[in-house]
Structure formats: C-alpha cells, structure tokens
C-alpha cells in the first residue's frame with residue numbers, strides 16, 4: 001500500500017515561512033525526518049567519503065530535479081575528475097510552473113539541505129559550495145544567510161567542521177528570474193557572472209563545471225535525501241519506492257484540488273492516489289512535470305509516478321472538467337516564448353510562432369492547417385533545439401493537441417483557409 005505522506009500547505013506567499021501541517025501521520029522519511037541540525041553531517045564524517053559513496057550507490061538515489069540521473073555516478077565521476085578545485089552546486093532555481101517543493105525544503109528543512117551539500121562536498125573532495133537561489137525566493141535570502149552564519153559559529157560549516165579536519169563553506173547566489181538558469185550549464189554561466197546561456201554538453205559539469213572545474217550540480221531535494229541516507233544507510237532507502245525509482249518523491253500539487261500543497265509519496269504511487277489525497281474532483285487532465293512534461297488524460301490516472309513510468313520533477317498541476325485545455329496550451333506556449341533565452345533558432349522562433357498560432361486560433365482565425373503546422377514545428381523543435389528548454393517546450397502542448405483535440409477544433413472557423421506560405425516546402 002502506498003502511504004500518504006505529510007502534506008505541507010502552500011501557505012501565504014511571500015513572505016511567510018512554511019510549516020509542516022501535522023494532518024497526515026507517516027513514517028520518518030523526508031518531511032518527517034526528525035534529525036537535529038548537523039546530525040547527518042556528523043554521521044557522514046564518521047563513515048568517511050568512500051563509505052558515503054557506497055551508501056549512495058546502495059540507495060540507488062536518482063536526481064530529483066526531473067531527469068533522474070544516478071547520484072552515485074555523478075558524485076564518483078566528479079570526485080575522479082582532475083581539477084584545481086571541486087565544487088558543489090545546489091540548484092535551487094526552481095522555476096518549473098507548478099513546482100514549489102524546493103522552496104518548502106529551503107524554508108523549513110534548510111539544515112538537512114546544508115548537511116547534504118557538506119556531505120556531497122566531503123564525498124567528491126570539494127571545499128566550496130553554492131546555492132543558486134531562484135530570484136523569486138529573494139525573501140528567503142536573509143534567513144538562509146543567518147542560518148549559515150549560525151552554523152559557522154556552531155562548527156557545522158566552514159573550517160574544521162565538527163573538529164574533524166573537513167573544511168566546507170557555502171555561498172548563496174541569487175538568480176534574476178530567468179527560467180533557463182535552472183538548466184545546470186546556464187546556471188553555471190550565470191554563477192560565473194555571464195548571461196545565462198546553456199553550454200554544449202558534454203562535457204558535463206562533473207568534469208567541466210564552475211570555472212571549468214569538476215562540479216556536482218544537484219537539486220535541493222536530492223541533497224536533502226543524501227543527508228538522510230548518510231544516517232540511515234542505502235538499504236533503508238532502497239526498500240522504499242520501486243526497484244528503478246527508490247525512495248520517496250516530493251510532489252507540489254496545485255490547481256483544481258481541495259488541498260493543494262506538498263505531498264511526499266513513495267515512488268510507484270498512482271496518479272489517481274495523488275489526486276485522491278489532494279481532494280481532486282472531476283479531473284480531466286494532469287500535467288506531470290509542470291509545463292515541460294507530459295499531460296495525462298483521465299484514462300491514464302492509473303499510471304505510476306516513477307522514472308520508469310510518469311517521470312516528474314515534482315510538479316502536478318490538476319485541471320478539472322471546467323477548464324479549457326486550449327487556453328492551458330496557449331498559456332504554456334506564452335510561458336516558453338517568454339522564457340526562451342533566444343540563443344538558438346529552433347527554440348527562439350519556434351516558441352514565438354507556437355504562441356502566435358495559438359493566439360490566431362483564439363482570435364477565431366485558425367484552420368486545420370495551423371494545427372498540422374504546429375505539430376510539424378514541434379517535431380522540429382524537439383530534435384534541433386540546443387538545450388532542454390526547446391526540446392521539452394512542446395511536450396505538454398503536443399499531448400493536449402492529441403488528447404484534447406476538440407478543445408482546439410472548436411476554435412477552427414475557416415476550414416477552407418489557404419496558407420499564403422508553405423512551411424513544408426520551405427523546410428524541404
């Protein structure tokens with residue numbers, strides 16, 4: 001059975017701190033960890049770097065930002081890479097629409113995240129870490145800085161941590177509100193003081209990261225989980241979830257639900273169970289990874305949240321039957337047109353044309369030709385874009401075009417429309 005984890009209310013925004021609402025009891029996983037500040041770090045220092053890497057491998061921990069890359073492979077590759085210095089970056093540039101789990105972790109579980117960063121530093125041989133904080137989370141900055149200063153005084157950060165000869169310090173860098181800076185190489189560019197344009201990967205940051213040095217970039221939730229694993233061990237973690245997706249996942253659930261908030265579920269929970277926990281009624285669609293992931297229709301709610309089925313960074317947006325899925329698609333298209341960094345043509349032009357075509361339909365000037373062109377252009381963007389933004393910007397819209405076709409066809413008022421420009425011919 002899939003236990004329902006604690007729910008954290010969305011809370012006032014900003015500038016209130018969030019607190020865990022004790023309305024659903026659960027076992028002691030992330031939202032209920034019960035560890036004192038520095039406890040995980042002390043356990044890790046006791047175990048030593050090699051043992052920690054072994055536990056992370058045993059846990060089969062995968063990155064919680066969305067891609068699910070193996071954390072042990074990332075840490076080992078980084079540790080083994082040659083460099084003058086190694087770095088740890090906590091990616092707190094949580095920008096995916098509908099995702100707000102990391103802000104709760106930073107606000108209410110910050111010590112666990114810092115412990116996780118220190119542990120990553122110890123494992124890969126780094127003495128310096130950065131938290132790249134989303135610009136919109138500026139209101140958290142003073143409190144986080146204060147807590148880092150307190151930890152330095154308590155011997156939990158800085159020189160000779162806990163008297164064990166390990167030095168590691170953290171700097172917080174505030175983003176400026178660009179979605180693209182959540183992409184790790186754009187984030188690193190921004191951290192170096194340059195415009196946030198994605199680099200060509202490979203080489204990956206584990207070998208060529210911050211200032212060209214070996215760098216581990218991990219999501220906030222991944223680092224918090226690594227801290228728990230340092231205390232409880234890899235086998236404990238591996239026993240939760242599915243064989244391919246171990247542990248729990250924090251989900252930010254929003255939209256047409258009675259109880260929006262942060263939920264912690266073991267991987268393998270079905271979409272239907274999540275909807276039931278959040279009090280969703282009459283749901284027609286769920287976007288599984290914000291605007292950049294698949295859009296599921298009602299006949300797919302039996303599918304499982306797991307990297308091998310419905311992969312997600314944690315954003316579950318729920319749309320009930322009253323919502324016009326055409327308008328949802330149009331909203332997503334405008335979001336990506338706004339957030340495209342403009343570096344490469346398929347994404348810069350594709351996202352803009354996408355938004356304009358949907359505007360054209362909204363203005364009652366659409367034709368079936370426009371829908372076909374949109375689908376064709378999406379394939380081009382998915383294959384030719386320079387980074388993940390362009391490659392994923394059309395996934396949800398494509399799903400909506402197929403699964404909620406009537407919402408788009410209702411907008412077609414000129415079936416005999418003759419295009420003045422043949423995109424097919426121009427591309428061939």
Ligand code: NAI
Pocket residue numbers: 063065066067068069073074077093094095096099182183184204205206217289292293313388
């Ligand atoms: P990716 O699959 O290219 O890389 C994932 C991680 O694995 C990166 O840290 C990368 O450096 C590392 N990696 C991959 N291959 C490697 C190798 N051979 N050696 C060493 N390290 C390697 O995915 P990407 O483009 O970094 O992230 C895409 C994900 O981000 C998507 O799942 C998307 O949904 C999610 N996303 C999350 C957002 C959020 O707010 N949490 C916002 C936007 C996207």
Ligand code: SF4
Pocket residue numbers: 180198339340341342343344345347348385386387388389390391
């Ligand atoms: Fe920039 Fe989009 Fe190209 Fe990525 S795909 S480099 S966001 S223009």
